[in-house]
Amino acid sequence: MRENTAKATLDFFQLEGQSAIVTGAGNGIGRSVALILAGLGAKVAVCDIEADSAVAVVREIEEKGGTAIACPCNVCLLEDVKKTVEATVNAFGTVDILVNNAGGGGGGKRLEDMTYPEWDRLIQLNLTSAYMFSMEVLPCMRKQKRGKICNVSSGAGIVGDFSDVHYAASKAGMLGMTKEMARELAKDHINVNALGTGLTDTRMSRRRGLEQASKEILWPRVGTPEDQAYSIVFLVSEAAEYLTGQMICPNGGSWM
Template identity: 65%
Template sequence: MEERVQKAMFDYFRLEGQTAIVTGSGNGIGRATAILLADLGTQVMVCDIEEDSALKVAGEIGKRGGTAIAAKCDVASLEDIRMTVAKTVDSFGSVDILVNNAGGFGGGKTFDKMTYEEWDRLIRINLTGTYMFTNEVVPYMVKKQHGKICMVSSGAALGYDFSDPHYAASKAGMIGLAKELSQELAKHHINVNALGTGLTDTRMAHLPGRSWEDETKGLPWYRVGTPEDQACAIVFLVSEAAEYITGQVLCPNGGAWM
């Protein structure tokens, strides 16, 4: 790559030297996001409920010349969240970027098949976990008067997946939280946005009995989304290139909805 092109790229995103926490980054969209952020010069905390996966991704980043540490973190546990944030700050000094990506899935349950326990579990992971992680990180951003937060929601929150009402509700809550926080935190120069992901080829999306061939027939684009497709959108939203974007929902979905 020409030096001038490389310089323009780094100047455009201005991520070099910043610190990011990416939750659920042991695989899928989180993994792709952590790697891309590190490639662009960000110091990354790779955290996941699967510790081995987090360590593996951090190792991959190191082999690519990037900087990353790893931690086991269950986003439904405030203790785990506090330990992860503390480890990040101890290692890198502060937190500039938070990607709330970790989440659970409903397993294809319709409203009449859901239980109260399943509702509580998914709301706790997807929505309350996002709230708790954000609440623990925001004071560091306020202190710096700078920060970027991305809530990885879903098209299900916008009415494009007609099953798993508890999943849809939890993901819609993330969008509502992002919009409200974007107003509260703007005075501190903290951007808060959300991602309404389309169908993406991740481990969680491969449900037993699910026909991907049927689901992709109507996609205007020619393929299913990849974790890298979503990661590119996330990295843009948490970069300085998106400094004037806040309270928005970006939907990388190959044209599946408008």
């Protein structure tokens, strides 16, 4: 029964043999996405600025019988982005799936504390990096007339944030970019969707403090990286073939 269930799952999601790039995959949500994609048969390029973390995730995947490569990458540098895409194509032949997950927080800066360099830094990290990766994988996806892109945004881009205007702006920008890309790429059978993450127990969230923020969650627990990853995997699978320009928000009822 277990083998039949596994086969039915693989057939439904149709990820066997597909090639995926997951940015920020060394920990948190990205790590969970990489592990689940590999478990469903995809070949995964684990991209992270922390090389040791990327290698550790690849080791996890390989120990479970999956296929992956480690791609140390500063997503803010176009040269690194190009190298990551090139390495993926060299290893796996193409790119079928891109998960733009890499990003960072703003450190709790109010408007009066914001500096122009800090604004530029976070917009580059959270938004421009996703644009660069998307542009670099498009030749592969257009050539094969198929592809899936998921941009990992945040509730801050929908309802704002108590601080970090640059973080909220970058995540709202990802939503606008998702919709415009979806419109332009639909003719090429390339799906572009977004995830609006709710509060999730990750390294970045713990730095800001989970206790106060968790009071806004209706569900009786804080979200896990896996909660977000399951929705991302759905969005990049063939199960979501008719879904584009949309956003899913696993947030425990924080906003509706």
